[in-house]
Amino acid sequence: MTNNPAGTTSPTRPAAWAHRFEMSFTPTPRGARLARRLCAERLHSWGVPYGTEAHDDVALLVAELTANAVHHGRVPGRDFRVRLGVPAEPGTTVRIEVADARGERTPEPAPHPPGPDRTEGRGLLLVAALADRWGWAPRPPGAPGKVVWAEYDRRNHDTQTVLGQM
Template identity: 50%
Template sequence: MNPSTLHLAGPTRAFSLLLSSTRRGARLGRVLAMTEIRAWHLPPDVTERAELLVAELASNAVRHGRVQGRDFRLRLHIAPGSPAAPAAPAAPAAPAAPAASAALRIEVTDARGERLPAPARPVADGPEGGGHGLVLVATYADRWGCEPCPPGGKTVWAEVDLPPRRY
C-alpha cells in the first residue's frame, strides 16, 4: 500500500477556534488569532485593524453573548472578492467597476441569538464607560453585520478589505 500525501493548491487561510465564554477565553482568542494572522503576512494596516476587531468582537461575545456552559467560536478566513456589478445598459460609455478585492473576514459566534448587536451612544458616566464597542467595529471594519446561527445563536462578522493581490 502506497502512502498518499495531501497537496494543497496554496496556503490555507482559515482559522477556527472554540473558546470558553470568559475574559480569559477572549484574551486567548485574540492572542492566537493575531499569531495566525501574522503568519499569513498580511499588510500591517490590515493586521492592526484585525487585532482591534478580534479583541472587540471576542469581548462582546463574552460580555453580551455569554450563556453559562456554552462556548463561543472565533473564525478567521480570507473571503474572496465579490464580482463587480455589470454596467447599466443606459450608460454604455461608463467604464465597468473593478471587482471587489478579497477581505479578511472575522466571525464570532455566540449562544445569544436574541441579543442582536446595535450601535449605541457611548455611555461615559458609568463605572465601565461602555458603549464604544460597535462604534469601534464600524470604524475599523470595511463592512460588518450579524447573522442568525441556528438553533439559537448569532454570528457577528467584520471584514477588512485586502489590497489587490492574490492571498
C-alpha cells in the same frame, strides 16, 4: 463603509479559503484574550505582519467581537466560536465571524458615543469605524444564538495609507 447594525443579512462566504482558522473558546475574558492572540498569530503567519495597520485593525476587530460575545452573548456552559479567514480569490479581505449562544441579544451600536466617564459602550462603534462591512445573522437552523461578522478589506486601507502619505 457599509454597516448592518440592526439587520440580519448573512455574510457572503467565498468559494475557497486561502487561509482559515476556526476554534471554540470559553466565554470568559481569558477566552477572549486567547482568541485575539491566536488570531493575531495566524494573521502574522499568513503574511499580515505584526505592527502593520491591517494586523492591528483586524486584531482589534477580533478583540471587540470576542469581548462582546463574552459580555453580551454568554450562556453558561456554551462556548463561543471564532472563524478567521482570507479568501483564495484575488483580493485581501479578511473575514472575522464570532458565534455565540444568545440569539435574543442582537448587536446594536450606541445611538451616540458614550460620555467620557463611561467604561463601556464603544465596542461596536470601533467595529463600525474599522470594518468595511459588518453585521449579524442568526446561526444556522438548530444552533442557538447568532453570528456577528466583520470584513476588513486590506486594499481599501492600503490605498488610504498611500494616499495619506502623498
